[in-house]
Amino acid sequence: LRALENLAAKGHTVILISHNAEVAARAKRRIELRDGQVVGDTGATQVESPLPASIEAAAGAGPKSLSAALEVARFGLQHLRAGFQAGARLRTILPMLCVLAAVSLGSLALSTGEGLFRSLMADVNIMGLDIIKVGGLWSSPVTSNGLTADDARAIEAEVSNVRAVSPQAIRYPVIVQRGDVNVETAVYGLVDLGNRSDRGPGGYRIAQGESITQEDDYGLAQVAVIGSVLRELLFPAETDPLGELFLLEGIPFRVKGVLRPRTGFASDETENSILLIPYSTGATHLFESSDNAWIDVFVRDTDRIHETATSIRDLGIRRHGHEAFGTNYPLEFLARAQQIRTQFWVFYGAVAVLILLAGNISIAIIMLMSVRARRHEIGIRMAVGARRSDIQWQFLGETLATGVVGGLLGVVAALACLPLLAYYDIPAETEAWFFAAPLVCALLFNLMAAVAPARRAARFDPVEALAAD
DSSP: OHHHHHHHHTOOOOOOOOOOOHHHTTSSSOEEEETTTEEEEEEOOOOOOOHHHHEEEEEEEEOHHHHHHHHHHHHHHHHHHHHHHSSSSSHHHHHHHHHHHHHHHHHHHHHHHHHHHOOOOOOOOHHHHHHHEEEEEETTTHHHHHOOOHHHHHHHHHSSEEEEEEEEEEEEEEEETTTEEEEEEEEEEEEOOOOOBBBBBBOBBBBEEOOOOOHHHHHOOOOOEHHHHHOOOOOHSSSSSTEEEEEEEEEEEEEEEEEEOOHHHHHTTTTGOOEEEHHHHHHHHHHGGGGGGEEEEEEOOOGGGHHHHHHHHHHHHHHOOOOOEEOHHHHHHHHHHHHHHHHHHHHHHHHHHHHHHHHOOOOOHHHHHHHHHTHHHHHHHHHHOOOHHHHHHHHHHHHHHHHHHHHHHHHHHHHHHHHHHHHHOOOOOOOHHHHHHHHHHHHHHHHHHHHHHHHHHHHHHHHHHHHOO
16 A cells, blocks of 8 residues: 555556545545445545656656666665575575675785786886896706806807896805804805996895995905895994994905895895805805806897897807706796786686676576566556566666675675785785776676566566466
C-alpha cells in the first residue's frame, strides 16, 4: 500500500478495488458501490503532484538522471543489507571477496612494479648514463686471471668514443684500524675519472672533502675516501675526519673525503662502510692480480654507447683469441628494468583478471538464481508501474553496490599492505590511478556479468511472474 501511495503522490492514477474498509480509508477519493450502484463518493481532491516521468518524457523534459541514480543506489544498499541476513551471506560475501582480492592484488602489482622500477632508475641515475662496466666472462680465463691494467690501456687506445678508462680492483676482507677500533670491510682501488657533480665511479658521491684523482694515482698517494658508516665507526661525531690517519692492513692512509650514504634498492649498510683508494696505490701495496675486478669506461657520446660496448667485446676477442670481456651499462639496464616492470604488471594483472572472472561467473550464477526466486517481486513492481528499464537497473544497481563495497575494501587492503612492504624493504609507489584503475576495471567486469541476468528479469511478463509458483 505504501508503494501505491508513493505512486499516487508522484502523479500516477491508482485505482484499487477492495472490501477492506481500512484499505479504503487510506485513499484520497473513495467510491462505494453496493449491488452495482454508487452509494457514496467523497469527491475528487485537488492534489499538487508532479507529472509522472513517462508524461514528462513524452513532453520532452526527460527523466531526472540524479533521482534515477539515487534510486539505483537505494536498491543496491537494500540488497546489501538483505544479503547479510542469515541464509544469504555466502552469495553476497563470495563475489565481494573476489572483487576485494582482484582490486587489492592489482593495486599492489602496480604500486610495487612502479616502486621497483623507480628504485632501479634511482640507482641508474646515481651511476650516470655515460659509463660501461667491463668484466671478465665466467667462461673465460680472464675471469680467473683478472683484468689487467694493459686491458684498460688497450680499451682507451683502440676503442673510439672513449673519454676515460679506470681499472678497478676490490679486496675483501681487509682490516681498518684506528686506535682501539678495528673494522672489517672492503677496499676498492680506482681512479675517479667519472666525477661529474660530485659523482664518482659506481655512483658514489662526496659529502665531505674530495674524490680520488688521477694525480693521486700517478703519485701512489696513500689517501682514502671512506664510507659514511666507516666514518661513524672510526671517528667521534665531533671530530673532523679529513686529514686524519688510520691503518689499512697495517699501512697508514690519510682520509681525503667522506662519501654520502647511498640509498636505494641496491644499497645496504655494508656498501656504506667501504673505502676507496687510488688504483695504483692499491696495486702496489694491497692487491694481487686476481683482485682486478672490472674496468670502468666513460664514453663521450651516450647515443653511441651500444656501439662502443660492442667494440669493447670485439677487442677482447682480438686480444685473447676468444670472447673474454662482458659489458653492462645503465642504459642497457634501464631497458631491462622497463621490460621487467611490464612483465610484472602483465603477470599480476592476468592473475587479477582470473580472480575477477571467477567472481563474475559466481555473480552471474547467483543473480540468475536470484531472478528466478524473486519473480513475484518483479511482477508486483511491474504491475504497479515499474518499467523494464527500472527492473534492469535495479539488478544492475544491486551488483554495482556489491562491487563498489568490495572494491573499496580492496583499496583499503592494498593501502594497509604498504607498511608491510616497507617493513620488508620492498619499494612501492602510491599514485591515485594505481588504485582507481583496478577499481574501475572490477566494476566494469561486475556490470558485464550482471547484464544478462538483469535483462532476463526485465523481460518477465508481470502476469506470468505473479502467477508463477
